[in-house]
Amino acid sequence: MKKLVTGFKILAVLSVFAFHSCSDESDELSRQETVQTKITTADLKKETTPISQAVPGVVQTQLDESQKSLEKYLKNDLQITGINVIGKISTEKGIELSKNLITDKDQFIASGNVTESSSVKVGRIGDLYTGDDLILAQNGLKEMAMEEIKNGTNVMEVIWTSKTGKFTTLCFYNDSGIVWDNVLGGLVIMDTRGAIEDSASGQAAARVASKWYKQWWTANWLWGSKRGEMGYQITVYYTGSTVSNTDVNDWAYISLGKAKSETKITKRTGAYGQCQYALGLCTPTGSLSFNSSKFSISFSGLGSNIVNNGVKSLYP
Structure with a gap:
């Protein structure tokens, strides 16, 4: 009986050895297959x-x-x-x-x-x-x-x-x-300061009944040509020193990437007009999301991006 038990032990050891040998061989074949199927x-x-x-x-x-x-x-x-x-x-x-x-x-x-x-x-x-x-x-x-x-x-x-x-x-x-x-x-050329233009810089007539302010940011390809832009423009309509209405518009676009823009009026009449803006651009490897409760855009992931959230007030 003792010899029989010993025989079973030897058989069990051989079975385990054979299993590991097959497993190792299978793993090696799998590794070889992975190497062989690597795309170049x-x-x-x-x-x-x-x-x-x-x-x-x-x-x-x-x-x-x-x-x-x-x-x-x-x-x-x-x-x-x-x-x-x-x-x-x-x-x-x-x-x-x-x-x-x-x-x-x-x-x-x-x-x-x-x-x-x-x-x-x-x-x-x-x-x-x-x-x-x-x-x-x-x-x-x-x-x-x-x-x-x-x-x-x-x-x-x-x-x-x-x-x-x-x-x-x-x-x-x-x-x-x-x-x-x-x-x-993946790389971009961006001036993070942005550009500014207003009605006082070239349209004297606009000061009579309306006034506007525009701010925007531009993203360029590495070779210099324009790739995308984001911005907003606020306009106030007034009589004397009192604002009777305020408008705002926004935009954002980029070639081979993602863009978002949101604006809203936070003060329409009175001594001044005011808007809130949320703007973002990024390359394809990132993502932009808009939080309506905070009225802000945020960037996630990794990639070239520019995001601007803020408030602009404009007086007559």
Whole structure:
């Protein structure tokens, strides 16, 4: 009987050993499969047709002007050092691969306002974003890609040098210009002070019965052209020193990003007119939300953004 028990013990040990061996082998196969299915630019290239290594003139100008902006604001911290044209996307699979590649955690991305170098962040998506922020960023990029990257869109690699070393990004473009690049599209040029204009600056007649005040903020692409704007304008109508009515309007828009604007009149008549405003712009990797009880817009996630909440009073 003792020998029989010992035999069972040996059989049990062998069974456990065999189970772990199979499990280890299965894990190894799974790891190998993951490595084998890792999407690369080589896979994307198979879904493209060859095109010239010379990019359209407008695209080259955008790259050159972007480099000038980087040199002006970030010095040698981030530079474009070259490009490598991959081809023209020619299949639906190519579109899907493009979407997956630009949202991959190992791909590089940038965010921030280059006029404020301390706000600029450059790194792998998986390093800069975690948890809900990562999901928000990837979803934002996917939504943008679904709308902007189509059959016939050209794609190239942009080669970068940063403080931490060299890396590449995928840049999508067509004959009219750059469509998207995780760094070129993630960075913006913004004057956080905004611009101001009022009726007294050029319309003397407006002082007779009305007066207005306008304030706005502009976001530009890295190459300098306008990307978006947000602002408000308050107008008071008056007789003598008494305001009889107050109007306000607002606006916010941005190319390849998110925008919100809200305003309301808080004092319509009397000695002055007053409005409250809530304005926001951000790139695709972030999100804007409006709190009606606090009458304010807030930004969440990570990405280039500008938000302004405030009150403006205007006297006759």
